[in-house]
Amino acid sequence: MRITVDRRPAEQIDADALAVPVFEGRKEDRFGSSDLYASGEVTGKLGELTLIHHPNGAAAKRVLLVGAGKPDQFDPNVARRVAGIAARYLKQKSLKNVAFLTENGENFAISAVEGAILGNFDPDRYKSGNDRKSLDSFTVVGDVSDAAAEQGRIIAEAQNFTRTLVNEPANRLGPSGVAEAARGMAEQHGLECEVLDETRMRELGMGALLGVAMGSAQPPCLIVLRYRPAQDSGKAHLGLVGKGVTFDTGGISIKPAEGMEKMKYDMAGGATMIGAMQAIAQLKPAIPVTAFIPCVENMPGSRAQRPGDIVTAMSGKTIEVINTDAEGRLILADALVYARRQGCTHLVDAATLTGAIVVALGHLRVGLFSNNDALRDRVLAAAETEGERTWAMPLDEEYKDYLKSAFADLANVGGRWGGACTAAMFLREFAEETPWVHLDIAGTAWIDDEKPHLAKGPSGLPLRTMVRLALDWK
Ligand code: BES
Ligand code: ZN
Ligand code: ZN
Numbered sequence: 001m002r003i004t005v006d007r008r009p010a011e012q013i014d015a016d017a018l019a020v021p022v023f024e025g026r027k028e029d030r031f032g033s034s035d036l037y038a039s040g041e042v043t044g045k046l047g048e049l050t051l052i053h054h055p056n057g058a059a060a061k062r063v064l065l066v067g068a069g070k071p072d073q074f075d076p077n078v079a080r081r082v083a084g085i086a087a088r089y090l091k092q093k094s095l096k097n098v099a100f101l102t103e104n105g106e107n108f109a110i111s112a113v114e115g116a117i118l119g120n121f122d123p124d125r126y127k128s129g130n131d132r133k134s135l136d137s138f139t140v141v142g143d144v145s146d147a148a149a150e151q152g153r154i155i156a157e158a159q160n161f162t163r164t165l166v167n168e169p170a171n172r173l174g175p176s177g178v179a180e181a182a183r184g185m186a187e188q189h190g191l192e193c194e195v196l197d198e199t200r201m202r203e204l205g206m207g208a209l210l211g212v213a214m215g216s217a218q219p220p221c222l223i224v225l226r227y228r229p230a231q232d233s234g235k236a237h238l239g240l241v242g243k244g245v246t247f248d249t250g251g252i253s254i255k256p257a258e259g260m261e262k263m264k265y266d267m268a269g270g271a272t273m274i275g276a277m278q279a280i281a282q283l284k285p286a287i288p289v290t291a292f293i294p295c296v297e298n299m300p301g302s303r304a305q306r307p308g309d310i311v312t313a314m315s316g317k318t319i320e321v322i323n324t325d326a327e328g329r330l331i332l333a334d335a336l337v338y339a340r341r342q343g344c345t346h347l348v349d350a351a352t353l354t355g356a357i358v359v360a361l362g363h364l365r366v367g368l369f370s371n372n373d374a375l376r377d378r379v380l381a382a383a384e385t386e387g388e389r390t391w392a393m394p395l396d397e398e399y400k401d402y403l404k405s406a407f408a409d410l411a412n413v414g415g416r417w418g419g420a421c422t423a424a425m426f427l428r429e430f431a432e433e434t435p436w437v438h439l440d441i442a443g444t445a446w447i448d449d450e451k452p453h454l455a456k457g458p459s460g461l462p463l464r465t466m467v468r469l470a471l472d473w474k
Contacts (some may be wrong), residue, residue, distance in 0.1 A: 001120055002137040003113055003153045005144050006099065013141050015099040015274045018060035018241035019086035020178065021068035021079075031055040032062040046078070047085055047452050051093075060099065064090060076111035079385030083115030088366070091120060099139040108146040113152025113466075114159075115453060121160045123167040123457040141435025155467055159460035161185070166268045166458035170247035173422035174218040174432065176406050178244055180268060182223045182274050182293065189281035192226040206334035208317045208319055209294050211311040212327040215251050215304025216297035222335060223270075223293040224342075225277045229286050229307055236473065239286045239344030240277070240466055241335045243328045243351035244270030244295035249350035250299045251324030252306055265458060266328070269350035270295060285470040292339045295457040298324070310408045313432060314338060320408035329351045329410060329423055333430040340434050346375055347436040348469065349427065350462060356419030357393075358443035364392040366462050368422035371436035377439045379469055392440070399425040409419030411442035439465075 007012055010020070020030050024044040027037040031353070032052055035040035042050050048067030055063040055438070059450065066086045068074055083100055090098050100116065102109045110303065116138040124132055126253045136447055140149055165181055173181070179195045186193035198219050206222070213220035225242070249255060255263070270293035277291045309321045314337040328351050339347055357367040366383065366392035369389050370376035376392060383390035402414030410429060414422025425440050431438075439462055450456040 001117060001135050003117075003149050004139045005146055005149050006135065006139050006141050007143060010101050012059050012291055013099045014059045015139060016092050016095040017062040017064050018095045018099045018101065018141070019066050019083070020066040020101045021082055022065045022070040023068050023074065024090070026417040030059050030065065036065070045090055049085070049089055060284065063396045064139050074104070077186070078105045079108045080096045080111035080115035080118075081453045082154060084119030084371045087116040087119035089451060091133045092301060098135055098137070099141050102140050102142040102144060105149040108149045108153040109140050109142060111138055113138065113149050113169040114156040115408055117153065117156035117158060118460070119169070119453050120148065121163060122455045124161065145440065151283065154267040155279050155464060158275040158279035159463045160239060162271045162277055162460045162463055163458040165271035166265050167272065168264070170264050174246050174297055175221050176219065176242065176366035176409055178246060178270065178293065178295045179221050179223050183468070185274060185278050186225055189278055189282050189431065190278060194224040196222040196224065204338065205314045206338070207311040207329040208294065208313040209334040211305045211309065211321065212251070212298055212330050212363070215299040215301040218294040218297050220294070222338065223274070223291075223295060225274065225291040227277060227280050227289045229284060229288060229339070231286070231471040232288055233286070236267045237343050237345045238252060238470060238473070239339035239342070240273040240291040241332060241346045241347060242270035242273035242291065243267065243353065244293045245328060246295060246326070247299050248298045248327065249300060251327060251343065253276050253324040253327060254300055258267060262446065265446050266352050267295065268352050268456045268458060269441060272350050272441075272460065272466065275460065275463050279463070280352070280470050283467065283471060285473060287362055287473040288352055289470050289471055290339070290342060290344060292335045294335040296327070298332055300328045313430065317410065320405040320411045322411045323413045326412045326423070328415055330428055336427065336430040336436070340432070346435065348379060348435055348439065348466065349436070349447045350439040350441050350466070352442040352445050353440045354423045354442055356423070357440040360393070360420055361391055361443055362445045363448065364389055364460060367420055367440040368392045368438070369395045369421070369438040370436065371395065371428050371431060375435040375437050379465065382464060382468035383465040386468050388462045390462070393424070394421060395424055395428065415438065
């Protein structure tokens with residue numbers, strides 16, 4: 001979709017449709033809206049849609065009044081949603097060239113562009129036929145810089161790249177496919193990309209990661225993407241670690257059949273970090289950022305690891321694998337240790353790690369765990385700015401007791417209760433003293449029911465939080 005800015009008055013904008021936000025209680029006259037307010041047809045309620053054909057005094061063929069809610073609650077996050085609602089509604093009507101009125105400044109314009117690009121996305125690439133609909137162009141109308149529109153485009157296109165990767169089924173995108181996608185992106189955007197293969201990982205002693213990969217015919221890999229700013233102060237170095245399980249059957253501790261098809265999204269954390277690096281490469285924050293994506297397929301098979309197996313992680317710690325379905329923490333353990341050895345001073349991981357986080361927070365909030373209050377607050381602030389709702393969860397020392405093993409340094413599961421907390425505690429054992437944040441995105445990386453502003457399927461969360469964290473680093 002082409003993104004443009006038009007600074008002419010709204011009346012002069014020639015488009016298939018001009019979307020105009022209208023607000024509760026603010027009965028302005030917008031191409032006939034005052035009459036519609038008077039008749040009660042328009043209230044300004046968030047998401048309300050009123051399409052006007054042949055609007056009075058507008059060059060556009062249609063005006064779409066989009067309810068934007070209460071004026072005092074209208075912020076860039078609401079603007080993103082409103083633009084997404086308009087984009088999805090208009091593309092459904094087979095309209096192609098859409099304009100959107102923004103009057104609140106640059107941050108609203110950035111969000112509006114994001115909302116339109118995100119709303120224009122549908123995970124329908126494997127549907128045949130020509131009834132697939134999408135917008136050709138989106139024009140922000142207002143006193144907005146090209147740079148703002150460009151920033152919105154970069155971030156939302158990165159997020160859609162993540163969503164495309166997550167949506168790929170496991171037969172079409174295994175570990176090597178993810179590596180190829182990362183490499184292609186890196187070449188296009190000038191990042192360094194290195195892919196560690198099985199042999200290299202064995203040399204490095206990544207026994208926890210390799211154990212998970214044993215059941216699959218597809219070889220595992222560890223993808224490393226490096227961004228370096230023009231001037232590196234040499235102080236902080238951000239490491240982004242993402243779980244890349246291209247399919248999670250559970251392994252020998254196999255999952256029930258119902259809903260298992262969704263486990264193609266178990267690489268969403270990894271795809272998020274790859275997408276974040278695409279945006280970071282273009283927006284060029286001042287801090288060096290390196291992404292680490294351990295990729296495996298978790299399968300049962302004659303060579304698969306078994307419950308009771310004891311593996312040795314790269315740090316030297318031994319792990320008793322009680323449940324082969326708790327595989328994410330095993331691959332992340334080695335990736336976290338490797339990231340620290342690569343010089344990262346601050347770590348953030350994102351992983352569809354536990355069903356327990358869905359029990360705790362539903363599909364609304366990302367669960368955050370940390371060993372460092374300052375980094376936790378940075379990530380929470382970034383998430384808040386970007387409207388990616390996140391909630392800090394506890395990580396008391398005593399959760400470690402849940403992970404005791406009679407035969408190894410620790411067990412890979414912590415029993416029935418507090419599953420998201422014990423999983424995070426397991427990771428902390430590998431982050432050790434390095435400031436680290438873990439984001440459990442099992443409940444938020446996938447949208448189960450279509451929303452007016454977003455399609456069903458991969459959400460691309462928490463990509464914007466990662467990009468914001470890097471951009472705002474001081
Ligand atoms: N990938 C799953 C977690 C998951 C569950 C993601 C539901 C999305 C939706 C993870 O590998 C897993 O299987 N976790 C187990 C851990 C348990 C065995 C301790 C879980 O949450 O049930
Ligand atoms: Zn699992
Ligand atoms: Zn998993």
